[in-house]
Amino acid sequence: MLNPISLVFKKAKKENRAALLTYTVAGDSSKKQSLDILKSISKDADILELGVPHNTPVADGSQIQTSAYRAIKNGIRMNDIFKIVKNFKKSNKDKPIILMGYFNMIFQYGENKFLNKCNSSGVNGLIVVDLPWPENKIFAKKCKKKSIYFIQLLSPTTTTRRLKKIIRDSHPMNYFISMLSTTGGKLKVSPNDILKNYTKIKKIDPKKEIVIGFGITEKTIGKLKSADGLVVGSAICKEISRSLKHRQNPVTNVSKLVKKLKNKLL
Amino acid sequence: MKIKKKIPLIDQANKLGFWGGKFGGNYVPETLKKPIEDLETQFNKLKKDKKFIAERDKYFKNWVGTPTRFIKLENLTNHVGGAQIWSKVVSDANGGAHKIYNATVHCLLAKRSGKKFIIGDTGAGYAGKMLSMAAKKFGLKCKIFMGAKDIARQQPNVKAMKKNGAEVVPVYSGSQTLVDAVSECMRFWVANCDTTAMCVGSTVGPAVFVRICGWSTSQISRELKIQLIEEFGSIPKKLKLYNCVGGGSSSFGFWNEFMDYDKKQCEFIGVEAGGPAKSKKHAAPLTYGSKIGILHGAAQYVNQNSDGQIEETESISAGLDYPGISPLHCFLKDTKRARYTAASDEDALSAYKTVTKFEKLRPSLEPSHAFSVAIKEAKKLNKDTIVVVNSCGDAYKDREILKKRLGKKYVEPN
Numbered sequence: 299m300l301n302p303i304s305l306v307f308k309k310a311k312k313e314n315r316a317a318l319l320t321y322t323v324a325g326d327s328s329k330k331q332s333l334d335i336l337k338s339i340s341k342d343a344d345i346l347e348l349g350v351p352h353n354t355p356v357a358d359g360s361q362i363q364t365s366a367y368r369a370i371k372n373g374i375r376m377n378d379i380f381k382i383v384k385n386f387k388k389s390n391k392d393k394p395i396i397l398m399g400y401f402n403m404i405f406q407y408g409e410n411k412f413l414n415k416c417n418s419s420g421v422n423g424l425i426v427v428d429l430p431w432p433e434n435k436i437f438a439k440k441c442k443k444k445s446i447y448f449i450q451l452l453s454p455t456t457t458t459r460r461l462k463k464i465i466r467d468s469h470p471m472n473y474f475i476s477m478l479s480t481t482g483g484k485l486k487v488s489p490n491d492i493l494k495n496y497t498k499i500k501k502i503d504p505k506k507e508i509v510i511g512f513g514i515t516e517k518t519i520g521k522l523k524s525a526d527g528l529v530v531g532s533a534i535c536k537e538i539s540r541s542l543k544h545r546q547n548p549v550t551n552v553s554k555l556v557k558k559l560k561n562k563l564l
Numbered sequence: 565m566k567i568k569k570k571i572p573l574i575d576q577a578n579k580l581g582f583w584g585g586k587f588g589g590n591y592v593p594e595t596l597k598k599p600i601e602d603l604e605t606q607f608n609k610l611k612k613d614k615k616f617i618a619e620r621d622k623y624f625k626n627w628v629g630t631p632t633r634f635i636k637l638e639n640l641t642n643h644v645g646g647a648q649i650w651s652k653v654v655s656d657a658n659g660g661a662h663k664i665y666n667a668t669v670h671c672l673l674a675k676r677s678g679k680k681f682i683i684g685d686t687g688a689g690y691a692g693k694m695l696s697m698a699a700k701k702f703g704l705k706c707k708i709f710m711g712a713k714d715i716a717r718q719q720p721n722v723k724a725m726k727k728n729g730a731e732v733v734p735v736y737s738g739s740q741t742l743v744d745a746v747s748e749c750m751r752f753w754v755a756n757c758d759t760t761a762m763c764v765g766s767t768v769g770p771a772v773f774v775r776i777c778g779w780s781t782s783q784i785s786r787e788l789k790i791q792l793i794e795e796f797g798s799i800p801k802k803l804k805l806y807n808c809v810g811g812g813s814s815s816f817g818f819w820n821e822f823m824d825y826d827k828k829q830c831e832f833i834g835v836e837a838g839g840p841a842k843s844k845k846h847a848a849p850l851t852y853g854s855k856i857g858i859l860h861g862a863a864q865y866v867n868q869n870s871d872g873q874i875e876e877t878e879s880i881s882a883g884l885d886y887p888g889i890s891p892l893h894c895f896l897k898d899t900k901r902a903r904y905t906a907a908s909d910e911d912a913l914s915a916y917k918t919v920t921k922f923e924k925l926r927p928s929l930e931p932s933h934a935f936s937v938a939i940k941e942a943k944k945l946n947k948d949t950i951v952v953v954n955s956c957g958d959a960y961k962d963r964e965i966l967k968k969r970l971g972k973k974y975v976e977p978n
Contacts (some may be wrong), residue, residue: 352872352873353738353873353874354738354743354744354747354859354860354874355747356592356593356747356750356751356754356860356861357593357595357751357754358751359751363737367737367738370873375871376871376872400858400872401591401858402857402858402859402868402872402874403871403872405857405858405872406855406857406868406870406871406872407871407872427593428591428592428593428858428861429591430590430592430593430594430597431594432580433580433589433590433591450594451593451594452594453593453594453595453597453598454595455594455595455596455597455598455599455757455758456594456597456598457598460597460598475594475595478595478754478755478756478757478758479754479755480751480754480755483755
């Protein structure tokens with residue numbers, strides 16, 4: 299059976315549009331609310347990235363940090379995250395879920411136990427921010443055996459030689475970091491330049507899906523829509539923080555935002 | 565797991581940067597792979613380059629001030645009544661602590677690679693102060709990340725950084741101490757690695773930073789070896805080297821040249837921060853058996869919960885207040901080359917009182933931890949044993965804490 303992630307890209311291609319990937323932090327602002335958000339935005343989002351909050355995140359900007367610290371403070375544990383995924387999948391079997399986080403959380407859980415749990419709860423892909431290639435080779439192979447995509451990150455600093463090697467070893471989906479930035483930075487490179495880099499990467503192996511992330515908002519998403527997929531994270535986390543501050547319902551507000559983002563891709 | 569002889573410990577990591585196959589490595593975001601690789605290439609080349617070494621030695625000699633003194637603490641020895649107690653007064657170095665060695669080398673490397681900006685983290689403020697000094701000396705713009713809690717408790721060093729023209733960026737996340745400062749510094753580097761060099765303030769972080777820092781602070785033991793031979797004619801038969809351990813940069817530098825000696829002859833004792841006697845929190849992952857985990861790009865023993873969230877630490881000494889520990893020390897612990905123990909806040913304060921009562925030496929709260937254990941153990945040894953404590957920092961920065969905890973008379977110059 300094909301991984302639902304690949305099916306989603308197929309479907310989006312058929313509709314002649316980029317796939318929309320959202321990122322929210324598991325347990326932000328509570329276990330229940332983060333599940334409600336997933337359920338609600340799944341109408342418009344094609345792939346749901348679920349962040350595993352960590353308290354020493356070396357690649358996240360302030361928006362995602364705020365969400366992560368809030369989730370940890372409200373008591374989220376690794377097993378709760380698997381429960382959220384499992385509950386979500388009960389009513390959304392085919393909607394792909396990708397867990398994104400830092401390696402220590404997997405390391406402490408135990409690689410094999412973690413992957414088994416991913417399988418039993420319905421996780422389709424993993425992004426491990428601080429497990430780059432070639433350090434990730436063994437773990438990526440383990441993922442493959444469990445039919446979980448290990449998604450490689452590619453950056454503007456990745457040399458062409460390295461890009462080729464990473465893509466050669468990669469699973470069907472990869473993630474291109476648009477610019478030198480932590481998550482949620484202001485887009486400091488023109489969309490054109492980002493797309494130039496994207497095209498260069500895409501040419502190495504056109505069959506591999508490449509999504510672009512970092513710095514993508516309602517304003518910028520439209521200009522990058524020729525990519526296979528686009529990830530919006532910090533803008534969503536920011537919306538959750540804003541809603542909480544104004545005592546509004548984050549579920550409704552985030553859903554509205556995701557709908558707007560989707561419309562920009564149609 | 566075994567230490568190889570005749571190969572510097574910093575060069576005993578495998579291809580992926582792991583000591584003993586499991587400590588260290590490069591758990592970094594993809595964006596940092598290239599700058600780290602560039603730094604590795606540069607460092608591997610320059611550390612064999614005679615011209616570069618001559619340049620380093622020139623600055624160490626004329627600017628840092630080498631060698632720092634090696635003195636016998638005669639009064640303290642008589643008071644304790646056991647082993648001979650000596651001190652390597654590394655706080656003689658320009659700026660008042662060992663952090664100057666690493667800062668100088670990082671600035672030299674940054675200069676050579678054409679970078680105009682340098683960033684660094686700091687806990688006690690020494691790493692930041694020294695980086696700001698070196699940056700000024702070498703004409704680099706400098707930004708220092710420091711936890712808000714540490715900014716409040718280490719004001720003299722903050723003032724020094726600002727005076728040197730560095731921007732001090734307060735970090736408000738998490739425990740607002742060193743661990744958060746390092747995270748924030750790494751985040752800034754992720755976003756600016758094309759123009760900016762990063763200096764990690766201790767033997768922590770991705771493998772190359774562990775190596776550069778260890779290479780730099782090893783100046784301490786190079787000097788000590790010569791000084792011991794001058795004093796005793798040869799390396800003493802029973803030598804015990806006591807050093808505080810936070811990230812582990814001063815202790816590693818203090819021990820490195822003695823690595824190949826049998827531990828029965830040259831014993832290494834690392835003293836971690838046990839925190840307040842009444843608190844469960846501490847900064848002593850080696851002493852209290854913390855599990856191996858990943859922090860700031862490296863696998864190491866680290867205080868964490870069962871999920872892998874890094875735990876908050878507590879110590880009176882900002883310089884030791886770090887939940888992890890250098891991969892080099894994890895390796896030294898597991899190979900049993902070094903022995904690790906902890907001293908509490910109260911132990912350190914009491915040792916500070918004793919040392920300053922008997923000697924014209926004012927160790928900061930970090931080396932006071934080492935003095936505490938050295939004094940206790942020296943009592944049980946005879947005078948053939950040479951105990952050396954690395955007094956790696958000066959207490960000037962701790963004025964406010966000492967005043968509050970011990971009273972005004974302990975901050976007056978003695």
